[in-house]
Structures are given as structure tokens and as C-alpha cells.
Amino acid sequence: MPALRPQHSSHPATCRHAAVPATHGRARELTRFTQLVAEVLAGQRDPAQLRDHMSGSAYGALRRRAGAYAVSRCPRLRRTHLRSPAPGVTEVSCVIDCGARHRALALRIESAPRFWLCTSVETDVRHR
Numbered sequence: 001m002p003a004l005r006p007q008h009s010s011h012p013a014t015c016r017h018a019a020v021p022a023t024h025g026r027a028r029e030l031t032r033f034t035q036l037v038a039e040v041l042a043g044q045r046d047p048a049q050l051r052d053h054m055s056g057s058a059y060g061a062l063r064r065r066a067g068a069y070a071v072s073r074c075p076r077l078r079r080t081h082l083r084s085p086a087p088g089v090t091e092v093s094c095v096i097d098c099g100a101r102h103r104a105l106a107l108r109i110e111s112a113p114r115f116w117l118c119t120s121v122e123t124d125v126r127h128r
Contacts, residue, residue, distance in 0.1 A: 026116075030092055031080055033118070034107060038075040038096045041105070041123065043067035054118045058107075061121045068125040071098045078102070090116075 033053065039045035040062055047063045054062065069075060080094040093106040108120035 026090075027082055030082060030090060030107075030109060030116075031077065033109075034080065034092050034094060034105065035075075035077055037062065037107065037118075037121065038069070038077060038105060040066050041069040041096075041103070041125075042075045042098065043070045044074060050118075053116075054121075058118045058121050065121070065123055065125050068123070069096065069098050069103050073099055075103075 033050075036045060036050055040047045040050065043066065047059070047066045050062065051059050076097040078095045078097050080092065083091050083093075085091060088111050090109040090111065091106065092109065093104075096103045096105055104122075104124040106120075106122040107118050109116050110119050111117075
């Protein structure tokens with residue numbers, strides 16, 4: 001399966017899950033996915049582009065918060081941390097530079113031998 005790449009169309013990804021590459025590559029994939037989530041939160045990406053990589057509840061949370069970080073420039077990830085609290089689970093937490101303000105974002109990723117799925121999205125923004 002192809003790696004996640006920035007998508008500029010409104011079509012969602014065609015696969016149900018994203019492939020899990022080697023450890024270093026997997027960290028890069030999850031960091032890139034986190035950047036894409038930040039772009040949705042900034043109102044610069046359609047949440048539908050990430051739908052196939054998220055559980056129903058995580059996707060709902062992302063849709064409710066889409067645009068909440070509204071900024072004029074692309075948000076940048078700062079201080080990104082990945083940790084594995086249990087086998088097959090990775091938690092990604094980061095600070096997002098939104099220009100005049102920094103925001104918080106955390107994702108929970110659950111994986112199988114070949115695939116991963118985002119099952120939780122937490123931000124410093126309440127439901128809208």
C-alpha cells in the first residue's frame with residue numbers, strides 16, 4: 001500500500017488502513033499523519049481525506065474540531081513524542097505552532113501486523 005502523502009484533492013484515501021513500515025519509517029508515517037490532522041484542525045484540509053485512516057469516533061471528533069485552529073499559514077509540528085503504552089498501540093503527542101499561538105494534539109494509533117488506525121483524537125479545543 002502507498003505511504004500517506006499530502007492530498008490536494010477532496011477524494012478520501014482508497015485504503016481502509018495505512019501500511020505500517022519499519023520502526024523508523026513508521027514513526028515518520030505517524031508524524032506525517034499527525035501533520036495532516038493538524039492541517040484539518042487549521043481548516044486547511046478536508047477531514048474526509050483522513051476518514052479511511054480513522055475509527056468512526058476519532059473521525060467524528062476530528063470533524064467537530066475541523067477549523068478550530070484557524071490560522072493563515074500551515075501549522076507546524078513542534079516537540080512531537082511517540083510512545084507505546086501497550087503492544088500494538090502508539091500514542092502521538094505534540095505541540096503545534098500556529099503562528100501567534102501554540103496548540104496541543106494527541107492521537108492514539110492502534111496497529112495490527114500490517115495496518116494502523118487512529119482511534120482517538122484529543123486537542124486543547126472543546127467540541128464545537
